Amino acid sequence: MGGGPAMTRYLAASLCLAAMLIADCSDKTSAPAYDHQPSGTIVFSSDRGGNYDIYSMEADGSEVQKLTASPEHDGEPDISVDGTRITFQGSDGDDNEIWTIDVDGGNLLRLTDNGYNEAAPNWSTDGSLIAFSTSRDGNHEIYIMDAGGSELLNLTNSASYERDPAWSPQGNRIAFSSNADGDYEIYVMNTDGTGVTQLTRNTATDHFPCWSPDGEFIALGSDRDGNPEIYVMRADGSSQHRLTDNAADDWWPSWGE
16 A cells, blocks of 8 residues: 555544544443442451451442451441441350441440350341340240330340341341251341241241331341342241252342442
C-alpha cells in the first residue's frame, strides 16, 4: 500500500479507534458498578491478629477497626438496629459469655458471668433486649435479658437443645433451631416463650434461621439434600425451597434490605 494523505487519514482513524477501545475496556475493568453505593457499618470476627476478635468496617471495606483485644475467642457479633452497640460471644478462658461494646470500641460490658457456655446473642428490634442460647440448665435453652444483663427470662425449658435465636423485625416472635424431634428443625415462638410452632419437618439438620426485613419469610441453612444449602420459606413454614445448589457447604444466611 502506498503513502500519502489517504494513508495518513487511515492511520489516524485506526489510532483513534484503538484509543477509544482501550479507554472503554479500562473503564469496564476498574471497579464494580452499583446502582447505589453501599453504606453503613459491618461488624465481624477475624483471627487476623492471631486469635478471633471483633472488628468493624464501612460497607465499602474501608475504615477497618479492631474493637476487642482478648487473648481468647470473640465471635458471633450482632449489631443493634440503631447501629450504636454490638453484642457478641466472648470466651473468658473457661467458658463463653455474652458481652456488649460500642461500635467505636468503647464501653465494653460483660453481661453474663457463670461457668456455662452462652452463644448466639441477637438484639431485639428496639435494642432493649438480647436473646441468646445458654447451657446453664444442662442443655442449651433460649433466654432473653435486658441490654444491661439483668431481667433474665428462660423461654424454652425442655430436654432438647435450643439454639440460634433470631428476633423478628416486628419484635413479637423469635425463630430458633431445636432437636426436640430428634434432629434440628426450625421453630418460632412468642417472645414470652408461648406459642411454639415447628416450621420444618425432615430427618436432616436445619439451623440458623434469619428473617426477611418485612418478617414475611425466613431463610435457613439445611443439609436435607445431602449437603448444607440455603433455603427460604414463608414465616409459617410453607413454600420451602432451595436457593443454593452446589457441592460446597452453605450456612449462616443474613438478610439485608
